[in-house]
Amino acid sequence: MNLYEKFEILYQKLLSDKTKKESERVILIIAIASFLIHLTIIYLVDFGIISLNSHSDLLKNPIAAIYTPFSFILVYEVYLLVYYLPKSITNYISKQYEIITLIIIRRLFKDLSTLSLSSDWFKIKYDLQFTYDLIASVLLFFLIYLFNVKSKKRYRDEKLNEQQIEAITRFIKIKKVLATSLVPVLFLVAIYSFINWMISTIYPITNNIVSFKNINNIFFEQFFTILIIADVILLLFSFFHTDEFHKVIRNSGFIISTILLRLSFSVTGLLNTILIVAAIIFGLLILIIHNKFEAFIGTEKISADAIN
Numbered sequence: 001m002n003l004y005e006k007f008e009i010l011y012q013k014l015l016s017d018k019t020k021k022e023s024e025r026v027i028l029i030i031a032i033a034s035f036l037i038h039l040t041i042i043y044l045v046d047f048g049i050i051s052l053n054s055h056s057d058l059l060k061n062p063i064a065a066i067y068t069p070f071s072f073i074l075v076y077e078v079y080l081l082v083y084y085l086p087k088s089i090t091n092y093i094s095k096q097y098e099i100i101t102l103i104i105i106r107r108l109f110k111d112l113s114t115l116s117l118s119s120d121w122f123k124i125k126y127d128l129q130f131t132y133d134l135i136a137s138v139l140l141f142f143l144i145y146l147f148n149v150k151s152k153k154r155y156r157d158e159k160l161n162e163q164q165i166e167a168i169t170r171f172i173k174i175k176k177v178l179a180t181s182l183v184p185v186l187f188l189v190a191i192y193s194f195i196n197w198m199i200s201t202i203y204p205i206t207n208n209i210v211s212f213k214n215i216n217n218i219f220f221e222q223f224f225t226i227l228i229i230a231d232v233i234l235l236l237f238s239f240f241h242t243d244e245f246h247k248v249i250r251n252s253g254f255i256i257s258t259i260l261l262r263l264s265f266s267v268t269g270l271l272n273t274i275l276i277v278a279a280i281i282f283g284l285l286i287l288i289i290h291n292k293f294e295a296f297i298g299t300e301k302i303s304a305d306a307i308n
Helices: 003-015 017-046 060-085 089-112 125-152 162-202 212-217 220-241 246-263 269-307
Strands: none
Touching: 003 017, 003 162, 017 060, 060 089, 060 162, 089 125, 089 220, 089 269, 125 269, 162 220, 220 246, 220 269, 246 269
16 A cells, blocks of 8 residues: 555545534534533623633623634634645635635624724724724625636636646645645644633733734634645645646735735734735636636637637
Protein backbone atom coordinates (compact mmCIF):
# COMPACT_ATOMS: atom_id res chain seq x y z
CA MET A 1 0.00 0.00 0.00
CA ASN A 2 1.54 3.31 -1.12
CA LEU A 3 1.27 6.66 0.68
CA TYR A 4 -1.61 7.95 -1.43
CA GLU A 5 -3.67 4.81 -0.78
CA LYS A 6 -3.22 5.39 2.96
CA PHE A 7 -4.41 8.98 2.53
CA GLU A 8 -7.37 7.72 0.48
CA ILE A 9 -8.43 5.45 3.38
CA LEU A 10 -8.17 8.39 5.79
CA TYR A 11 -10.05 10.59 3.33
CA GLN A 12 -12.95 8.14 3.20
CA LYS A 13 -13.05 8.00 7.00
CA LEU A 14 -12.80 11.75 7.59
CA LEU A 15 -14.45 13.38 4.57
CA SER A 16 -16.94 10.90 3.12
CA ASP A 17 -20.65 11.69 2.73
CA LYS A 18 -21.41 9.33 5.62
CA THR A 19 -18.94 11.12 7.91
CA LYS A 20 -20.37 14.48 6.84
CA LYS A 21 -23.92 13.45 7.80
CA GLU A 22 -22.76 11.98 11.11
CA SER A 23 -20.73 15.12 11.90
CA GLU A 24 -23.77 17.27 11.16
CA ARG A 25 -25.87 15.28 13.63
CA VAL A 26 -23.20 15.40 16.36
CA ILE A 27 -22.60 19.15 15.95
CA LEU A 28 -26.33 19.84 16.10
CA ILE A 29 -26.61 17.94 19.40
CA ILE A 30 -23.55 19.75 20.82
CA ALA A 31 -24.91 23.13 19.68
CA ILE A 32 -28.26 22.59 21.40
CA ALA A 33 -26.58 21.29 24.58
CA SER A 34 -24.09 24.19 24.65
CA PHE A 35 -26.90 26.73 24.30
CA LEU A 36 -28.76 25.25 27.26
CA ILE A 37 -25.57 25.04 29.35
CA HIS A 38 -24.58 28.63 28.53
CA LEU A 39 -28.09 29.84 29.35
CA THR A 40 -28.02 27.97 32.66
CA ILE A 41 -24.64 29.47 33.60
CA ILE A 42 -25.90 33.00 32.83
CA TYR A 43 -28.85 32.57 35.20
CA LEU A 44 -26.69 30.93 37.88
CA VAL A 45 -24.29 33.89 37.73
CA ASP A 46 -27.20 36.35 37.68
CA PHE A 47 -28.73 34.84 40.84
CA GLY A 48 -25.32 34.70 42.53
CA ILE A 49 -25.33 30.91 42.84
CA ILE A 50 -21.93 30.66 41.15
CA SER A 51 -19.18 33.23 40.65
CA LEU A 52 -17.22 33.49 37.40
CA ASN A 53 -15.59 36.30 35.48
CA SER A 54 -18.34 38.87 35.97
CA HIS A 55 -16.71 41.24 33.47
CA SER A 56 -17.46 38.94 30.55
CA ASP A 57 -20.34 40.23 28.42
CA LEU A 58 -21.06 36.61 27.48
CA LEU A 59 -22.44 36.09 30.99
CA LYS A 60 -24.55 39.24 31.34
CA ASN A 61 -27.50 38.70 29.01
CA PRO A 62 -29.42 35.55 27.94
CA ILE A 63 -29.23 36.71 24.31
CA ALA A 64 -25.46 36.16 24.51
CA ALA A 65 -26.12 32.43 24.96
CA ILE A 66 -26.83 32.22 21.21
CA TYR A 67 -23.14 32.97 20.67
CA THR A 68 -22.05 29.53 21.91
CA PRO A 69 -24.14 27.23 19.65
CA PHE A 70 -23.32 29.51 16.72
CA SER A 71 -19.63 28.89 17.44
CA PHE A 72 -20.15 25.13 17.05
CA ILE A 73 -22.11 25.69 13.84
CA LEU A 74 -19.11 27.65 12.57
CA VAL A 75 -16.86 24.71 13.42
CA TYR A 76 -19.08 22.52 11.25
CA GLU A 77 -18.83 25.10 8.43
CA VAL A 78 -15.05 24.80 8.71
CA TYR A 79 -15.41 21.04 8.27
CA LEU A 80 -17.62 21.62 5.20
CA LEU A 81 -14.97 23.90 3.73
CA VAL A 82 -12.41 21.09 3.95
CA TYR A 83 -15.03 18.64 2.66
CA TYR A 84 -15.59 20.71 -0.51
CA LEU A 85 -11.89 21.39 -1.12
CA PRO A 86 -11.25 18.28 -3.31
CA LYS A 87 -14.56 18.70 -5.13
CA SER A 88 -14.49 22.30 -6.36
CA ILE A 89 -12.19 25.29 -5.87
CA THR A 90 -15.07 27.78 -6.26
CA ASN A 91 -17.20 25.91 -3.69
CA TYR A 92 -14.20 25.90 -1.38
CA ILE A 93 -13.76 29.67 -1.75
CA SER A 94 -17.50 30.22 -1.37
CA LYS A 95 -17.35 28.38 1.96
CA GLN A 96 -14.63 30.79 3.12
CA TYR A 97 -16.99 33.67 2.36
CA GLU A 98 -19.88 31.94 4.11
CA ILE A 99 -17.74 31.39 7.21
CA ILE A 100 -16.68 35.04 7.48
CA THR A 101 -20.32 36.10 7.01
CA LEU A 102 -21.45 33.73 9.76
CA ILE A 103 -18.75 35.20 12.01
CA ILE A 104 -20.34 38.62 11.47
CA ILE A 105 -23.81 37.18 12.17
CA ARG A 106 -22.46 35.63 15.38
CA ARG A 107 -20.99 39.01 16.29
CA LEU A 108 -24.43 40.55 15.80
CA PHE A 109 -25.88 38.17 18.40
CA LYS A 110 -23.15 39.21 20.81
CA ASP A 111 -23.70 42.92 20.12
CA LEU A 112 -27.46 42.56 20.60
CA SER A 113 -26.84 41.65 24.24
CA THR A 114 -25.02 44.95 24.90
CA LEU A 115 -26.95 47.26 22.58
CA SER A 116 -27.73 50.75 23.91
CA LEU A 117 -30.99 52.13 22.57
CA SER A 118 -30.70 55.92 22.72
CA SER A 119 -30.90 59.05 20.60
CA ASP A 120 -27.07 59.04 20.46
CA TRP A 121 -27.03 55.83 18.38
CA PHE A 122 -24.45 57.11 15.88
CA LYS A 123 -22.17 58.39 18.64
CA ILE A 124 -21.87 55.15 20.59
CA LYS A 125 -18.99 52.96 19.37
CA TYR A 126 -20.66 49.56 19.89
CA ASP A 127 -23.95 50.69 18.36
CA LEU A 128 -22.06 51.92 15.30
CA GLN A 129 -20.31 48.56 14.98
CA PHE A 130 -23.69 46.84 15.19
CA THR A 131 -24.94 49.07 12.34
CA TYR A 132 -21.88 48.29 10.21
CA ASP A 133 -22.31 44.54 10.80
CA LEU A 134 -26.03 44.66 10.07
CA ILE A 135 -25.50 46.34 6.69
CA ALA A 136 -22.45 44.18 5.90
CA SER A 137 -24.27 40.89 6.60
CA VAL A 138 -27.01 41.72 4.06
CA LEU A 139 -24.46 42.89 1.49
CA LEU A 140 -22.27 39.81 1.97
CA PHE A 141 -25.29 37.52 1.68
CA PHE A 142 -26.05 39.06 -1.73
CA LEU A 143 -22.40 38.94 -2.86
CA ILE A 144 -22.14 35.25 -1.95
CA TYR A 145 -25.32 34.60 -3.93
CA LEU A 146 -23.74 36.29 -6.98
CA PHE A 147 -20.51 34.35 -6.45
CA ASN A 148 -22.37 31.03 -6.39
CA VAL A 149 -24.36 31.95 -9.51
CA LYS A 150 -21.19 32.83 -11.41
CA SER A 151 -19.34 29.74 -10.18
CA LYS A 152 -22.03 27.44 -11.61
CA LYS A 153 -21.80 28.82 -15.15
CA ARG A 154 -19.95 26.78 -17.77
CA TYR A 155 -18.58 28.48 -20.84
CA ARG A 156 -16.62 25.65 -22.42
CA ASP A 157 -17.68 22.12 -23.15
CA GLU A 158 -14.62 20.67 -24.79
CA LYS A 159 -13.50 17.07 -24.99
CA LEU A 160 -10.46 16.32 -22.88
CA ASN A 161 -7.59 14.26 -24.14
CA GLU A 162 -5.93 11.50 -22.14
CA GLN A 163 -3.15 13.75 -20.89
CA GLN A 164 -5.61 16.37 -19.63
CA ILE A 165 -7.71 13.74 -17.86
CA GLU A 166 -4.57 12.38 -16.20
CA ALA A 167 -3.57 15.90 -15.06
CA ILE A 168 -7.03 16.55 -13.58
CA THR A 169 -7.02 13.18 -11.79
CA ARG A 170 -3.57 13.92 -10.34
CA PHE A 171 -4.72 17.37 -9.16
CA ILE A 172 -7.80 15.88 -7.46
CA LYS A 173 -5.55 13.39 -5.65
CA ILE A 174 -3.39 16.28 -4.41
CA LYS A 175 -6.49 18.12 -3.17
CA LYS A 176 -7.65 14.99 -1.33
CA VAL A 177 -4.28 14.63 0.40
CA LEU A 178 -4.34 18.33 1.36
CA ALA A 179 -7.92 18.14 2.64
CA THR A 180 -7.17 14.99 4.66
CA SER A 181 -4.12 16.67 6.21
CA LEU A 182 -6.13 19.79 7.12
CA VAL A 183 -8.70 17.90 9.22
CA PRO A 184 -6.41 16.95 12.17
CA VAL A 185 -4.54 20.27 11.97
CA LEU A 186 -7.72 22.35 12.23
CA PHE A 187 -9.13 20.04 14.89
CA LEU A 188 -6.06 20.48 17.11
CA VAL A 189 -6.06 24.27 16.58
CA ALA A 190 -9.77 24.41 17.49
CA ILE A 191 -9.28 22.36 20.66
CA TYR A 192 -6.27 24.44 21.71
CA SER A 193 -8.09 27.74 21.08
CA PHE A 194 -11.21 26.61 22.97
CA ILE A 195 -9.29 25.31 26.01
CA ASN A 196 -7.12 28.42 26.12
CA TRP A 197 -10.20 30.66 26.04
CA MET A 198 -12.02 28.61 28.70
CA ILE A 199 -9.03 28.75 31.07
CA SER A 200 -8.59 32.50 30.59
CA THR A 201 -12.33 33.05 31.18
CA ILE A 202 -12.60 30.97 34.34
CA TYR A 203 -9.16 31.86 35.73
CA PRO A 204 -8.39 35.31 34.32
CA ILE A 205 -4.76 36.37 34.44
CA THR A 206 -3.89 39.98 33.73
CA ASN A 207 -1.36 39.17 31.01
CA ASN A 208 -3.20 36.21 29.49
CA ILE A 209 -6.90 37.12 29.57
CA VAL A 210 -8.73 37.02 26.25
CA SER A 211 -10.41 40.38 25.95
CA PHE A 212 -13.97 40.53 24.71
CA LYS A 213 -12.85 42.82 21.92
CA ASN A 214 -11.08 39.98 20.10
CA ILE A 215 -13.11 37.00 21.29
CA ASN A 216 -14.62 36.71 17.78
CA ASN A 217 -11.11 36.07 16.45
CA ILE A 218 -10.46 32.98 18.58
CA PHE A 219 -9.46 30.07 16.31
CA PHE A 220 -10.39 31.93 13.11
CA GLU A 221 -7.22 34.03 13.01
CA GLN A 222 -5.18 30.82 12.95
CA PHE A 223 -7.74 29.18 10.68
CA PHE A 224 -7.41 31.78 7.91
CA THR A 225 -3.61 31.71 8.24
CA ILE A 226 -3.72 27.96 7.58
CA LEU A 227 -6.09 28.58 4.64
CA ILE A 228 -3.59 30.97 3.05
CA ILE A 229 -0.90 28.29 3.22
CA ALA A 230 -3.33 25.71 1.77
CA ASP A 231 -4.32 28.10 -1.03
CA VAL A 232 -0.69 28.72 -1.98
CA ILE A 233 -0.04 24.96 -2.08
CA LEU A 234 -3.09 24.53 -4.32
CA LEU A 235 -1.88 27.31 -6.61
CA LEU A 236 1.55 25.74 -7.01
CA PHE A 237 0.18 22.27 -7.71
CA SER A 238 -2.43 23.69 -10.10
CA PHE A 239 0.41 24.35 -12.57
CA PHE A 240 0.60 20.57 -13.06
CA HIS A 241 -3.06 20.71 -14.08
CA THR A 242 -3.13 23.88 -16.22
CA ASP A 243 -0.99 26.88 -17.05
CA GLU A 244 -3.80 28.90 -18.66
CA PHE A 245 -3.35 32.56 -17.77
CA HIS A 246 -6.93 33.24 -16.65
CA LYS A 247 -7.00 30.21 -14.35
CA VAL A 248 -3.69 31.16 -12.75
CA ILE A 249 -4.97 34.71 -12.19
CA ARG A 250 -8.24 33.36 -10.76
CA ASN A 251 -6.44 31.11 -8.26
CA SER A 252 -4.00 33.89 -7.36
CA GLY A 253 -6.90 36.30 -6.89
CA PHE A 254 -8.60 33.89 -4.53
CA ILE A 255 -5.43 33.81 -2.40
CA ILE A 256 -5.42 37.63 -2.23
CA SER A 257 -9.08 37.49 -1.19
CA THR A 258 -8.24 35.05 1.63
CA ILE A 259 -5.35 37.25 2.77
CA LEU A 260 -7.71 40.26 2.97
CA LEU A 261 -10.08 38.17 5.11
CA ARG A 262 -7.17 37.25 7.37
CA LEU A 263 -6.12 40.90 7.66
CA SER A 264 -9.64 41.84 8.77
CA PHE A 265 -8.98 40.05 12.08
CA SER A 266 -6.12 42.46 12.79
CA VAL A 267 -8.37 45.52 12.89
CA THR A 268 -11.67 46.53 14.45
CA GLY A 269 -14.57 48.83 13.71
CA LEU A 270 -15.44 50.04 10.24
CA LEU A 271 -12.06 49.02 8.75
CA ASN A 272 -12.72 45.40 9.74
CA THR A 273 -16.06 45.43 7.91
CA ILE A 274 -14.58 47.20 4.85
CA LEU A 275 -11.80 44.62 4.52
CA ILE A 276 -14.27 41.73 4.65
CA VAL A 277 -16.59 43.28 2.05
CA ALA A 278 -13.62 44.25 -0.14
CA ALA A 279 -12.24 40.68 0.00
CA ILE A 280 -15.48 39.14 -1.25
CA ILE A 281 -16.05 41.81 -3.91
CA PHE A 282 -12.49 41.21 -5.13
CA GLY A 283 -13.07 37.44 -5.30
CA LEU A 284 -16.36 37.96 -7.15
CA LEU A 285 -14.78 40.32 -9.70
CA ILE A 286 -11.92 37.87 -10.27
CA LEU A 287 -14.46 35.09 -10.94
CA ILE A 288 -16.54 37.27 -13.30
CA ILE A 289 -13.47 38.23 -15.36
CA HIS A 290 -12.31 34.59 -15.37
CA ASN A 291 -15.70 33.55 -16.75
CA LYS A 292 -15.43 36.20 -19.47
CA PHE A 293 -12.09 34.70 -20.44
CA GLU A 294 -13.65 31.23 -20.53
CA ALA A 295 -16.45 32.47 -22.78
CA PHE A 296 -13.97 34.24 -25.07
CA ILE A 297 -11.71 31.18 -25.36
CA GLY A 298 -14.74 28.97 -26.02
CA THR A 299 -15.89 31.29 -28.82
CA GLU A 300 -12.41 31.40 -30.34
CA LYS A 301 -12.24 27.60 -30.33
CA ILE A 302 -15.62 27.26 -32.05
CA SER A 303 -14.55 29.80 -34.70
CA ALA A 304 -11.27 27.93 -35.31
CA ASP A 305 -13.11 24.61 -35.64
CA ALA A 306 -15.55 26.17 -38.12
CA ILE A 307 -12.71 27.51 -40.27
CA ASN A 308 -10.94 24.16 -40.23
